Amino acid sequence: MAASAESLQRISAAGLMLQLWRSSLGKKYVMAITGLMLFGFVVVHMIGNLQFFGDATLINEYAESLKSKPPILWGARFGLLAAAMLHITAAIQLAHSNRRARPVGYDGGKVVASTLANRTIIVSGLTVFAFIVFHLAHFTIGWVNADLLKLTDAAGHHDVRGMMIAGFSNPLVSIFYVVSVGLLCLHLSHGVASIFQSLGLRSKKTEANLKKLALVAAIILFFGFCAIPIAVMADLIK
C-alpha cells in the first residue's frame, strides 16, 4: 500500500482524455478551450456580417467563397458543433455538481463577490443556445421561411444581404436577435476573462486588463452584430 500511495500510475492518451474529463479542473479546461473556439467563431462571424454595410454584393461574394470550399466549411461546422456540444455538456455537468456541493444557501445575505454576468452565466448560455438553434433554422437551414434561401443576386449568388434585410424586417425577429446577442455578450464579458483564469494565464497584474478586454470585446461584438437589425429596422438600408 505504501508504494502505490506515493507513486503515480502512467496512463494512455485515451486515459488522459478520460482523466481530463473526469476531473473538475480538466472539465474547466474543456470549457475554456471550447469557449475560446466559439468566441473566435463569433468574432469572425461579426466581421463577416459587417460586410453587409459594404458594397451591395460584397457579403454575397463572401458567402459564396465560404461555400466554395466544402471541406473547410464542413470541417468548421462540425468542429464548432462539437465545441458547442462539449461546452454545453461540461457546463451542465459542472452546474449539477456545483449544486450538489452546495445544496443549502445562506439566510443572512448574499454571496460575497459576484456580478450580473457570472450569476446569469447558465441562463444566458441556455438562452443563447436556444437562439442559435432558431438562428440556424432561420438563416442556414431555412425552416422558418424556406423562400429566404432561394433569393439570388444579379451575379447569381445566394442573396445573403437580401435575406438579412427580409429577415430583420420582422420586428419580433429583430428584437429576439438583439436580446439574444445582448445575453451572448453578457455571457462573454465573464466568459472571456474566465478562459484566462481556467487556463492559468491570469495574475494579479493582468487581472484588471483581462476584465477590460472581456468587457470591450463584449461591447464591440454587441454593437457589431446589432448594427444590422437596427439599421434594417431604422430603414437606413434598403
Next chain:
Amino acid sequence: MSIKLDSKIPSGSVGSKWTKYRQEMKLVNPANKRKFTVIVVGTGLAGASAAATLGELGYNVKAFCFQDSPRRAHSIAAQGGINAAKNYRNDGDSVYRLFYDTIKGGDFRAREANVHRLAEVSVSIIDQCVAQGVPFAREYGGLLDNRSFGGAQVSRTFYARGQTGQQLLIGAYQALERQIHLGTVEMHPRTEMLDVVMVDGHAKGIITRDLVTGKIEAHAGNAVVLATGGYGNVFYLSTNAKGCNVTATWRAHKKGALFANPCYTQIHPTCIPVSGDHQSKLTLMSESLRNDGRVWVPKQAKDCGKTASSISDSDRDYYLERKYPSYGNLAPRDIASRAAKQVCDEGRGVGPGGRGVYLDFSASINRLGEDKIRERYGNLFDMYERITGENAYQQPMRIYPAIHYTMGGLWVDYELMSNLPGLFVIGEANFSDHGANRLGASALMQGLADGYFVLPQTIGGYFASGKGGAPSTDHDEFKKALSEIQTKTSKLLSIKGKRTVTDFHRELGKLMWDNVGMGRTQASLKQALERIPQIRNEFWENVNVLGGNDELNPALEYAGRVADFLEFAELLTYDALQREESCGGHFREEYQTEDGEALRQDDKYAYVAAWEFKGVDQFPELHKESLVYEEVHMTQRSYK
C-alpha cells in the same frame, strides 16, 4: 511505595553526553518496530513531530487531539521565532553559548544535560524544517535570515514573518498527514484523553472521549507520549488558546506521575489589557514593540483619568528607564512585568480597571516618521486597533502583563520518560529545559527537539529493554478506568446547580492571578490555599452542566477541564509556598534584593521540586532532584 528519582544522565562531559547516549542505547530491530504501538496525545509542535517521526521509523502510532484537526494546536500562535546555534551570522554563536544562555535565562534551575542536548539538536531542527518547505525569512542572497530576539547578544533566531509557530506547525502537520496517508499513524481528532491506564506499573494505554459522539473508549499501546502543552489557563485569562488545559498531565499525575516545578509560570509584559468582565483571553503583542516604544504611567495617581496627551512630560514616570538605566524599556520579561504590576498597585495604572501602562511611540514617530513605524509594526498596530478600537499612532498603546507560558510540567528523566515506566512527556508538558524562566524563541525549539530528535530515539531504548508488552483493552485495568471516567462524567451532568463552569473558572483564575500571579507572598499563597478547596467544593455541588454525554457537548468538556484546574491550582500554590526564594518566573516578594530583583537561595533551593499525588485534599509529597552544575557557575542576573 517510595519513589527514587533517577534522572539517568549519562556520564562524561556535558558536551559528550548525548553522543555517548546514542552510541550506547539499545536499538529496536526495524522489522519489529511495527509491533510496537505508541500512543501520542496532543498534536502541537512536539506531538505532531513525534508522531510523524515515530511513524517514519516504522512504529505503529495512534495520535489524538481535541481540536478538529491536528493543525490547530496552540503552537500555531507563536510569533517570534525559533533559536538555533547555526552561527550563520559569524557573530560568535555556538552550541555552548546557546546552552549557557538558556541555563542562565532559566535562572539556574534547569538540568544541564538536557539543555546542552537541546542546543546540540537545535541546528538539525532548522535543516529539517527547511527540507519540509517551511518558508523561513530569507535575505536577498537567498540564504536564511536571522534576528536577535529577547535580548540575546547574537542573532540566532530564525523566523517566518510574525507567524513562525504557524509555519513550523504546518510543517510538522504535513509530515504527520503524510504518515497518516501511509498508514503508520491513525489520527483521532476531536478526541480528548481522560486517563492513563497503568498495567503492572507500566503505562499501557489511555481512556478517551470522542467529543462528537461522546463515546468513552480505551486505547492500548506499548507506550504513551503526552504532548499536551502547558497549564496557563489555570489563571483563566492567559495568552493560551481557550482549549488549552491541564487534564492529560493532571490525570497522569493522579496515576502516579510526579509534577515538577508547577510554580514556574512565565508572564509576558506586552499584552493588550483586560477591557471588562467579558474578557475571555488575552492577546500578546510582539515584544519587539519595546524597541521603539517608551513605557510610562502618570507620576501621580490623580492624573490617571486624564487623556495621555494632556499629561505633560514632567508629570510622566518613565519607570523602566528610571529604574534600569542601561536596559531601560528593553528590561527582561519578568522584570518589566513586575515593574508594571508595581506601578498599577500604587494606583497609577491607566485604562479600564487601572490595570495598564502606556507604551508610547510618539518619540519614535517624531524621530523616524509615522511611515517608518508603520513599516515596522503596521500589522501589530492594526491588530491593536481591531481589538481596542484605539489608534496607537495618535495615542499611546495600553499594555499589561499576562500569563504566557508554563515552565513546570511532569517530571521526566534524560530519556523524557516520567517516573511511570512507558509514560513519556514532551514539549511544554514536561519540566525539563527552561528552568525557572524560558527565553524568547526557545519554546518552538524545545517542542521540535523533543519530537523530531530526542523522543523517537529514547523511546526505542524502553522497547528494547523488553518491558514493552502491550495488553489488550480487555485487561481489568482498562475496564476499571473506563467505569471511573463514566462515573465522573455522569456526576458532572447530574449536579444541575446554579453556576456556570465559566463562572467557577473565572473565580479561580482571579484568585490565582491576584494571589499566585506575578508577586507571591506567604500570606497571599496561604490565603489561596484556603480558598481553592472552597471553590472546588462548591463546584462539585453547584455547577450546572446541561446536555448529555452522548453528543457534542462543549459544556461537559469544559467542566472536566475546570474540575482538574481546581485540583491542580492547589499544587501550583503549594509549590510556590515551599520555594522560599525568587527565581525566574517565580517571584516571592519576601526574597528580593534591595533593588527589587529576584533573590535566589542557591544553597537551599537548587533542586527540582517533584510532587507526588496523595489524594485530593491531601498534602502532596515533595521529592527533590538536586541540580548539579558541572559546567557552569551560578551567578546573579543583573540588568541594571
Next chain:
Amino acid sequence: MNLTLRVWRQKNSITSGQFVEYAAKDISPDMSFLEMLDVVNEGLILSGEEQIAFDHDCREGICGMCSLVINGKPHGALPATTTCQLHMRFFKDGDTITIEPWRASAFPVIKDLVVDRTAFDRIIQSGGYVSVSTGGAPDGNAIPIPKEDADKAFDAAACIGCGACVAACKNASAMLFVSAKVSHLSLLPQGKVEETRRVLNMIGQMDAEGFGNCTNIGSCEAACPKEISLDNIARMNRLYAKALLKNKLS
C-alpha cells in the same frame, strides 16, 4: 448595546435544524464576537437551555478553528479578519445578526454552528507535503532560495485552513485552499520535486470529497481572512495541465 441574534440550531448531523432567535443584552462594544456569544451562552445555561455550540480555540486569528457565517458572510463583513477578531463595535445597537454554519456538502454540520472539516485534512494527506523523513536533511542554507520566491511561498502558506473560501463560494469549491498549498510547495525548490504527483493527487482528492468547481468569481478571495490570492488558483490550473502532460509524456 442590545442585539437580536438569529442562530442556526441543529441537534446533530441527522436531525434538521432551524433558526432560533435570542436577545443579546448589554453587549459591550469591546467584546469580540465570540465573547458576545459566550455571554449569550452563559445566559442560556442559567435559563436551563443548552448553549450554542461553535468552534473556536486560539481567539487570536491564527488557528483557523473559528468559523460562523455572519449575515451571509464567512467571518463577518470586516475584511481580512477571523470571527474571533471581529469586535462588537462594528455592529450597531438594535441590529439583528444572522449566524449560520459553513454550508457545503463536504462540510457536514455536526451540531449547531460546528461543521466537520476533516475533508481538508484528507486533501493534505493525498499530497500536501514534502516527502522527507526526519534526519538526513541537508544544511538549511544548502539551497539558496530567492527572497521573492520565499515571500510568495509564505503568502500562500499563510492559509489557516479555516474553510471560509468554501463557505463563501456558491459552488462550495475548495480551489483556494488546495491551490494555496500547491503554490506554497511548488514555489520552493524543496517542494518542486514532487509537484506532478502532488497536484494530480490533491485535485483528485478534492474532487472525491465533493467540493464544487471554480467559476472564477472570487468570493473566496474576498472572504479569506488571510487574503490568499486568486493567483494561486491560476497557478494551480497551470500546474495541473503541466502535470497531466508530464505524467503522460514521461
